[in-house]
Amino acid sequence: MESRDQTQTEGVLGQPRFTSAFPPRDTAVGGYLEPIRAGGAVLWRDGGGAEPEIVLIRRPDRDDWTLPKGKLKNGEHLITGAVREVREETGLIPVLGRRLPPQRYLKDGWxxxxxxxxxTxxxxxxxxxxxxxxxxxVVEWVPMKDALARLTYEHDVHVLDNFRAGPAETFPVIVLRHLSAGEKRAWRDNDLLRPLDEAGRADALAxxxxxxxxxxxxxxxSAAARCTESLLPYSVESDVPVRTERAFTVRGAGRGESPEFDVEAAREAFEGVLSEGRPTVVCTHGELVPHLMREALDRLGAPVSQQLGLRKGSFWVVHVAAGGVLAGVERHAIRG
Known part of the structure; x- marks a missing residue:
């Protein structure tokens, strides 16, 4: 594992920079080694100065200073695994903001x-x-300047460089495609009432x-049952009411029917969500997901990917900074 002299601060106090996540010597010659997967966070708070304070931890068996992180368990979701590891190593519950570039290095040759x-x-x-x-x-809040000098490993310094290169404070807008609701051809009632199936209910609980x-x-x-049911366990467990929005609803998508939806109304409603500057999850249909994402990317001045759609039970997270600046976009499935 790459370490650094604790007094070596060349470059760390100047302008922050993005650094390579994948150095060339990270795998077997002529082959591939499946990497050990881990997750962590740069926990920060306003320290009252020009730059924030950062949480560092000290590991006595290695006598090092590092950022909180740890290996994922088998089958563990990347997001919840990162949160779990940070909580176990600091005692603090992290609320995730924008995603940072991954870091890859050798650990005992792997x-x-x-x-x-x-x-935060x-x-x-x-x-x-x-x-x-x-x-x-030891778990300690450390001013950024001191954290950069104290960290033992160069790859941790790269993480802080990447953090400093973008906005610290952001809010997430999550676009969720509703969970599995079975085969619509087998549903004989109004399609708005089609419920989640067994797999969808399991994902709703997760x-x-x-x-x-x-x-x-x-x-x-969306007002459709499969969308409101997707958010029902979250609403109950987190005490968050679900507001239905007609513009995010697809109607008439049952047997022999063509789906009905208003793209312009949906984009206008989603623009309103983005403008309000509040963390929000929007559950809608596959037909509308690409249009909502295009609205977000267009409004934030970002390039548009050719693959904006989602599978059922997947979601986009759009991280927005002050002034409507795009700070990051990530995509996940409920099952990891």
Whole structure:
């Protein structure tokens, strides 16, 4: 693992820069090694100065200073795994912000890939109440300048460089395609009433934990049953009411019927969601997802991908900074 002299600060106090996530020496010669997957966060808070304070941890068995992160468990969702690891290593519950470039390096000769997010503590102020143990004995808020100098590993410095290169404070707008609702050809009633199937209900129960990684976003949904049911467990567990929006609703998509929806109305409604500047999850239909994403990317002055659609049970997260600046876009499935 690449380490650095603790007094070496060349470049770290100048302009922040994006750094390569994948150095050339990260795999076997002429082959591929599946990387160890891990997740972590740059936990930050306003320190009252020009730059924020960052949480660092000290691991006594390695006598190093690093950022909170850890390996994912088998089958664990990337998002919830990162949140779990940060909470275990700091005692703080992180609320994820924009995603940062991953870092990849060798761990005992095997490539390790760490996915990173900016994050803030769920509790205002971020007071540390952590019981030292054999894995982490110190958790400390450190000014950015001191954190850059104290970190043991160069790849951690790269993470802070990437954090400093973009906006710290953002809000997420999550576009969720409704969960599995079975085969519409077999549904004989009004399609607006078609419910989730067994797989969809299982994903609906898993959704609250995933969405909680982004705090308590408000919930806006198509009026169709399969959309409101997708958000129902989240609404109950997080005490977040679901507001239905006609413009996000697709009607008449049953047997032998063509779906009816108003693209312009949907884009206008979504523009309103973006303008309000509040963390929000919008649950809608596959027909409308590309149009909502195009509205977001157009409005934020970002290039438009050729693949804006989603499979059922997947979602986009659009991270927006002050002034309507796009800070990041990521895509996930509920099942990881």
């Amino acid at each position: 490539p390790k890939q760490v996915e990173w997010w900016a994050a 503590p769920a509790e205002p102020g971020g007071a540390i109440d952590y019981v030292p143990n054999e894995e982490v004995d 959704l609250p934990r995933v969405l909680a990684s982004y705090g308590r976003p408000r919930a806006v949904s």
